[in-house]
Amino acid sequence: MSSQPQTSTGPRSRNTSEIVRMLLVPLALIISILVGRWSLGVMKDADAPRLLVVGVALLVGVFGIWIAYWLCNELLNLIPSETLRERIRPVIFVGPALALLIIYLVYPTVMTAYYSVLDKNSETFVGLENFKFAFTNRTIQIALRNNVYWIVGVTSFSVIGGLIMAVLFDKVRYEAVAKSMIFLPMIISFVGAGVIWRFMYASNPPGVGLLNAFIGNFDFKPVAWLINKSVNNIALIVIMIWLQTGFCLVILSAALKAIPADIIDAARVDGAGELDIFWRIIIPSLKTTILTVVTTVVIAVLKVFDIVFVMTNGNYETEVIANRMFTEFFRNQNYGLSSALTMILVIAVLPVMIINVRNARRQRG
Amino acid sequence: MRIQRLVSRSFVHFAVIAIAFLWTLPTVGVLVSSFRPENDVKNSGWWNALKHPFEESVWTFKNYADVISANGLGEAFVNTLVVTIPATILPITVAAFAAYAFAWMKFPGRDWLFAMVIGLMVVPLQVALIPILRLYTQTGIAGTFLGLWLAHTGFGLPLAIYLLYNYISQLPGDLIESAKIDGASDFTVFMRIVLPLSTPAIASFAIFQFLWIWNDLLVSLVFLGTNKVLTVKLSELTGSLGNKWHLLTAGAFVSMIVPLAVFFALQRYFVRGLLAGSVKG
Incomplete structure (x- = not known):
């Protein structure tokens, strides 16, 4: 009606x-x-x-x-x-x-x-000439070597550091504040972080750089951290560790809290020490998370460009692939070599890409 | 036993505080120096300022005034906003429509296309620099804001689609089916139901994308020419200002103010986004 x-x-x-x-x-x-x-x-x-x-x-x-x-x-x-x-x-x-x-x-x-298989002006075919040059040129060999340093250094320190912090911070009541302080650097640009650390490492004017002032207390002479070839790569890698550890901490800490508390309590009642709990329960339960975190950090480090660009621009043997790629492209206009360097990065991430796609397809059934 | 517990507890407190202190120290140094007069910065370490923190002559705003006007960071700040806001909204919009289609619409090749999106998530954006710059020069949008937004949108899309898909595909199917039975079109369902329900996922990704664009150097350096953003300007200043630390530290802080505000205001969403994004690298 x-x-x-x-x-x-x-x-x-x-x-x-x-x-x-x-x-x-x-x-x-x-x-x-x-x-x-x-x-x-x-x-x-x-x-x-x-x-x-x-x-x-x-x-x-x-x-x-x-x-x-x-x-x-x-x-x-x-x-x-x-x-x-x-x-x-x-x-x-x-x-x-x-x-x-x-x-x-x-x-x-x-x-x-x-x-990448054409010459510097993308005009004539040169085959694998650019790749051959990349693997024989001394600067680029250094860049490849440094990329390995970066991957090993940043990944191991930020993941292990993040894991230790996740476990330690879990035990205190001001965990949230402490965590924020660690992952605050994550929101700072690489360029901003560059300025922050240039200031930490400063040796000119004398007395303004914290690090040199600190070692000065022990009667060491000031070090030109970014120029001295025995420390400069480490000095740069430290910046990336400083930026990435927060990420590892957040992810690992969330996974840590997902471990059922009664498992850990039961182990404690049975007389397990903190170290036993860490190695026998925490590490095995976090295995998959650790693997994802490692992959993410490795990919981020592989592409690292800004830090090197701002701090040393690859001088004093601190070159990395992504910065070399940029220099060849932007300054030298050698498009062939630049593209070949990019392809090296692409090939390096290819396994991760394949695994991701396979997992996603399996998940969707 | 109790003493042992006490010792181990105080060790934990000591370690946590020491780590948090060390991690914050570099940033605090820059913050403190940016408010010190030029001569002080030049002649003594920043920690000296903390010995007499209540003397007025120890602090100044002049560095900020200088760096914002004379060194052009004010203009760069505006440019960064103009780049960042659309470059955050565009990928979210485009990705949300696509994520809805991947989750709730049927079309040929859907699974293959989704696999492609996942695959593209790890492609280094360096591959785009030379080809896209050539394309831009040919079409005349090299150096425009539009070119930069579209580039950022393209690079941000795979992760955006993936994150939003994970969320949107988990929405209750009954809700969407019944709306369709009542005659709502896909567009209406998307606008009235899916989009409002996806706010948490959208907020998480928005913060990510916003910070990532705000902090980006490489893409702006290559595609934006004369309208310099903060990161590009600051990286130039590190070269040209050399050891004028009073200006460099203030400049670094100007570039960090907005990310810091975002971080403190929206930390919860930020962490949630990190966790969602890390599920699969």
Whole structure:
């Protein structure tokens, strides 16, 4: 009874809203195309007033994308056939993401692989010449060696350090504060961290660097930490450890808390010491987590660039692959060699990629 | 037995406090120095300032004033905001739509495409530098904010899709099915149900992406040309200012203020995001 009037007004109001929509959507489309073109012009124009560029940039960057999705969806609704509409709809949802992934990651990977077998101007084919050069050139050999140092040094210290801290911090009531202090460096940029540590290592003017002041207490002469070849790589690696340990701590600490307390209590009742508990219960239960943390840190370290770029720019035998890659690309314009160095990084992460994909596929069944 | 316990407990306290102290020391040094007058910074270690912390002559804001106006960090700060805000919102939006489709829509090749997304998660973004710079030069968007946002969006997408997919695919299927039976389109379901329910996951990823863009040096250095962001400007200053530590320390702090605020305000989401993201490297 009461549903009668509703069903009779339903279609009519839908009809009017349909007509409004038919008119509104094309209009919105035209307006957004015009606004889009105009704002692109403003953003490309070097002489446009700064405030205008900033305002336009923020508006377009924040709202433009939502309007674009809405418009595409509304345009699709204008298609009369429902089966066709629902066939196309997923394209609107995943299409933009796939397009961006293909443009920014898939296509560049293919192109970089291609450039790596061409000469420095990407003109003639040279085969594996760039790779051969990379593995025989002394600076790049040093870079490869340093990357190994970095991976071993940063991974072992930050993972083991994070693990020890996770266990220790778990025992005190001010755990949250202590943890925050360790993972605070994580939010600092590599460049910011660079300044912080340059200041720690400073030897000029004398007396301002904490580290040199500290060893001065023991009558050691000031050390040029970033130049002296026997310590400079360690000095750089310490920065990365300082940044990464917080990450390891957070992840390992969460996994540690997931170990059922009664297991540990039972062991304690049976007379197990703290060390027994650490080696026999904690380490085995955290095995998978430790493995993920190690993988994440290794990948992060492999790509390390900013720290070396800011601190030494690879001088005094502190070069790493990612910084060399940047120098060859940006300064020397040797696109072939630069691409070959990038491909070395890609090949290094390939096993992780394969394992991840396999796990994900298994998980989805 | 009790004494032994007491000793081991005080050892734990000592170790925890010592570690936390050591870890914070470098940052505190920079913070303290950034508020000291030029001559003091030059002539004595920063720890000396803490000996007479209540004398007014020990502290100054001049370094900040200098570094923000004369050294152009103020302008760089604005540029960084203009880069970071859209470059955080764009990937989240694009990824949320895609994650919904991967979780709740049926289309050919879905599993293969998702595998591709997972695979792309570890690709070093260095691969993109030369090809994309060439592409940008050809299309004329080299050096624009738009080019940088899109680049950041592309690089952030695999992780964003993965994290949001993990969350969105766990939402109750009944809710989504029944909304569809009532005649709601995918778009409505996404906007009215999925998006509001996914706020925690979106917030976690947003913080990540925001910090990652704010702190990025490499991508901005290559794609942004004249509109320098904080990291690029600061890295230039480390070269040009050399040993003017009073300015460098203030500059470093200017670049850290926003991340610090984000960190202290949203620490919970930050940690949650870290945990979600680390499930699979």
